[in-house]
Amino acid sequence: METTVARRPLLWLMLGVVWAATRxxxxxxxxxxxxxxxxDVTSDVSVIYHGWYDVLRGGTxxxxxxxxxxxxxxxxxxxxxxxxxxxxxxxxxFVLAFLAxxxxxxxxxxxxxxxxxxxxxxxxxxxxxxxxxxxxxARYDVMVTAVAxxxxxxxxxxxxxxxxxxxxGAMLKVWPVLLLIGVRRRTSWVAAGVTVAVVAGVFWLAMPxxxxxxxxxxxxxxxxxxxxxxxxxxxxxxxxxxxxxxxYGSVEFLGPHVDIVSTAALFLTGAAFSWLLLWRLVAVRFxxxxxxxxxxxxxxxxxxxxxxISPQYLVWLVGLAAVCLCFRATRMRWPAALVLAACLVxxxxxxxxxxxxxxxxxxxxTLLFARNGLLVAAAVTAAxxxxxxxxxxxARAPLPAxxxxxxxxxxxx
Numbered sequence: 001m002e003t004t005v006a007r008r009p010l011l012w013l014m015l016g017v018v019w020a021a022t023r024x025x026x027x028x029x030x031x032x033x034x035x036x037x038x039x040d041v042t043s044d045v046s047v048i049y050h051g052w053y054d055v056l057r058g059g060t061x062x063x064x065x066x067x068x069x070x071x072x073x074x075x076x077x078x079x080x081x082x083x084x085x086x087x088x089x090x091x092x093x094f095v096l097a098f099l100a101x102x103x104x105x106x107x108x109x110x111x112x113x114x115x116x117x118x119x120x121x122x123x124x125x126x127x128x129x130x131x132x133x134x135x136x137x138a139r140y141d142v143m144v145t146a147v148a149x150x151x152x153x154x155x156x157x158x159x160x161x162x163x164x165x166x167x168x169g170a171m172l173k174v175w176p177v178l179l180l181i182g183v184r185r186r187t188s189w190v191a192a193g194v195t196v197a198v199v200a201g202v203f204w205l206a207m208p209x210x211x212x213x214x215x216x217x218x219x220x221x222x223x224x225x226x227x228x229x230x231x232x233x234x235x236x237x238x239x240x241x242x243x244x245x246x247x248y249g250s251v252e253f254l255g256p257h258v259d260i261v262s263t264a265a266l267f268l269t270g271a272a273f274s275w276l277l278l279w280r281l282v283a284v285r286f287x288x289x290x291x292x293x294x295x296x297x298x299x300x301x302x303x304x305x306x307x308x309i310s311p312q313y314l315v316w317l318v319g320l321a322a323v324c325l326c327f328r329a330t331r332m333r334w335p336a337a338l339v340l341a342a343c344l345v346x347x348x349x350x351x352x353x354x355x356x357x358x359x360x361x362x363x364x365x366t367l368l369f370a371r372n373g374l375l376v377a378a379a380v381t382a383a384x385x386x387x388x389x390x391x392x393x394x395a396r397a398p399l400p401a402x403x404x405x406x407x408x409x410x411x412x413x
Contacts, residue, residue: 011119012109015109015119015122015123015126018126018127019105019126022126022129022130023098023101023102023129023130025130026098026129026130026133026134026136026137027094027098027137029133029134029137030042030094030134030137030138031091031094036133036134036351037351037352038350038351038352038353038354038355039351039354039355041133041134041135041138041351042090042094042134042138044138044139045089045090045093045094045138045139046089046090048067048249049078049089049093049140050089050090051065052065052068052078053078053079053081053082053089056075056078056079056207057079057082059206059207060207060208060209061075061207061208061209061210061212061213062209063208063209063212066248066249067248067249068212068213069213069248069249070172070173070213071170071171071172071173071174071213072171072199072200072203072204072207072210072211072213073168073171073172073199073203074140074171074172074173075203075207076172077140077143077144077172078140080092080093080096080143081093081096083096084096093140094137094138096143097136097137097138097139097140097142097143098137100142100143100145100146101129101136101137101142101146103146103150104125104142104145104146104149104150104319104322105122105125105126107146107149107150107153108121108122108125108149108153108322108323108326109122111153111323111326112326116288116327116328116329117326117327117328118325118326118327118328120325120326121322121323121324121325121326121327122322122326123325124318124321124322124325124336124340125318125319125322127340128314128318128321128322128339128340128343129142129315129318131340131343131344131346131347132311132312132314132315132318132343132346132347133347133351133352135311135312135347135350135351136312136315139312139315140172140173141173141312141313141315141316142312142315143172144169144172144173144175144176144316145315145316145318145319146319147165147168147169147172147176148165148166148169148176148179148316148319148320149319149320149322149323150165151165151166151169151176151179152179152291152292152295152320152323153323153326155183155188155291155292155413156288156413159183159185159187159188159191159413160187160188160190160191161191162179162183162188162191162413163180163183163187163188163189163190163191163192163193163195164191164192164194164195166179166180166188166192166195167191167192167193167194167195167196167199168195168199170192170196171195171196171199171200175299175302175316177192178295178298178299178302179295180192180295181276181280181294181295181298182280182283182286182290182291182292182293182294182295182298182413183291183413184286184291184413185413188413221247221248221252221253221254221258221259221262221307222252222253222258222261222262222265222307223250223251223252223253223307223308223309223310224244224250224251224252224253224357224358225308225309225310225311225349225350225357225368225371225372226265226306226307226308226309226372227265227304227305227309227372227375227376228261228262228264228265228307229253229261229368230365230368230369230372231261232253232255232258232261232360233360233364233365233368234365236360237360240255240256241255241256242254242255242256242257242258243255244358244360250308250310251358262307265305265306265307266307268305269302269305269306271305272298272301272302272305273302275301275383276294276297276298276301279294279386279387279390279391282391283390283391284390284391284392285389285390285391285392286390286413287329287389288327288329289324289327289328289329289330289331289332290386290389290390290413291413292320292323292324292326292327292330293324293330293331293332293382293385293386293389294386295320295323296317296320296321296323296324296332296335296336296382297332297335297379297382297383297386299316299317299320300317300335300339300375300378300379300382300383301379301383303316303317303375303379304372304375304376304379309372309375311346311347311349311350311351314339314342314343314346317339317342317378318339318340318343321335321336321339321340322336324336331385331386331388331389332382332385334381334385335378335379335381335382335385336378338374338375338377338378338381339374339375339378341374342371342374342375342378345367345370345371345374346371348367349364349367349368349371353367
C-alpha cells in the first residue's frame with residue numbers, strides 16, 4: 001500500500017508531462033511553427049469557420065451554404081473565438097480547442113482518483129488525441145467531446161447534470177444523444193429533453209434557419225473515407241467511371257450506384273439502432289460501467305455505418321473510450337485499443353497521405369481498409385462484449401431482481 005501511494009505522485013507527474021509535451025506539439029502544428037505533412041488542416045478554421053462566424057454575428061445561420069450541417073448550438077462553438085478579441089479568429093479557435101482538451105484531461109484525471117476508477121482513461125486521452133495530429137485542434141469536435149466526457153462522468157452522482165449536458169451536446173453535434181442509450185434514470189432523460197427543447201426554442205426564435213442543417217445533412221453522398229467508399233475505391237480499378245469531387249463540404253464519390261451504397265449505409269445505421277433498442281429491452285445486468293460502455297458502443301456503431309467517417313470523428317471515440325477505461329469494471333479495453341490503433345492509421349490517411357486516398361491507389365486503399373477494418377472490429381467487439389455482460393444466456397431464465405441488484409455496484413446510472 002505504501003509503495004502504491006508513493007508511486008501515485010510520480011504517475012501524475014508522468015501523465016502531466018506527456019500531456020503537456022504532446023499538446024505543445026499540436027499547438028506548434030496548428031500555429032504552423034512546425035509544418036505537418038499533407039494538406040493544411042487549419043483551412044477549415046481560417047476560411048470556412050471564419051466565414052460562418054461573420055454570417056452568424058449578423059443574427060442568422062448560413063442558409064446559402066450547404067456545408068453548414070450542424071445543429072443550432074454549433075453556432076456557439078463557431079462564435080466562441082470572439083471571447084478572445086485580442087487574437088485573430090483562427091488563433092483564438094486553436095487556443096479554445098486546447099482549453100477544451102485540457103478540460104477533458106482534467107475531468108478524466110479527477111475521475112480516475114475516485115474509488116473503483118483508474119487513471120487508464122486519462123492515459124487513453126493523453127495518447128489518443130495526439131495520434132490524430134493537428135486535425136484535433138482544427139475542428140470543433142474536441143469541444144463537443146469535452147462536453148460528452150463531462151456528461152458521462154457526471155452521470156453516476158448527478159443524473160440531471162448528465163442529461164442536461166447530453167442534451168446540450170446533441171444541440172452541438174447530434175451524436176451525444178447516444179450517451180443516454182444505457183441510462184436508466186428517468187431524470188437524465190427528462191433533463192436532456194428539457195435542455196434540447198429550450199436550446200432549440202431559443203435558436204428557433206432568435207435566428208432564422210436554425211434547422212436548415214437537416215436538409216443539407218440529408219443530401220450528403222458517400223465520403224471517400226467511409227466504409228461504403230471502399231466499394232468505389234476498388235471499383236475504380238475495374239472501370240467504374242464516377243468522380244471524386246468536393247461535395248457538401250467533404251470529398252465524396254459521385255457517379256453510378258453511389259446512391260445505392262449511400263442507401264445501404266442508412267440501412268446499416270437503422271439496423272444498428274434496432275440492435276441497440278433490442279439490447280436496451282433485454283439487458284438486465286447493469287454495472288457501474290454499463291452506461292458508459294453502452295454509449296461507446298452506440299457511437300462506434302453509428303460512426304462505422306455512417307456515410308461519412310471524417311478524421312475528427314475519431315476524437316469522439318477516443319473521448320468515450322477514455323471514459324470507459326476510467327472504470328475498472330469496463331468491458332471495453334480491447335475495443336478501446338482498436339480505436340487507438342485506428343487513430344494512428346487515420347493520421348496517415350489524413351492528412352499525411354490523403355492524396356493517395358483520393359487517387360484510390362494501392363497505398364490509399366490499403367490505409368482505408370486498415371483504418372475502417374479496425375473500426376469495424378472495435379464496433380463488433382464492443383457490441384458483443386456489451387451484450388454478453390448485460391444479457392443473461394438464453395438457456396436460463398432472466399436473473400431475479402435480487403440477483404440483478406447483487407450484480408450492480410453501489411454507484412449506477
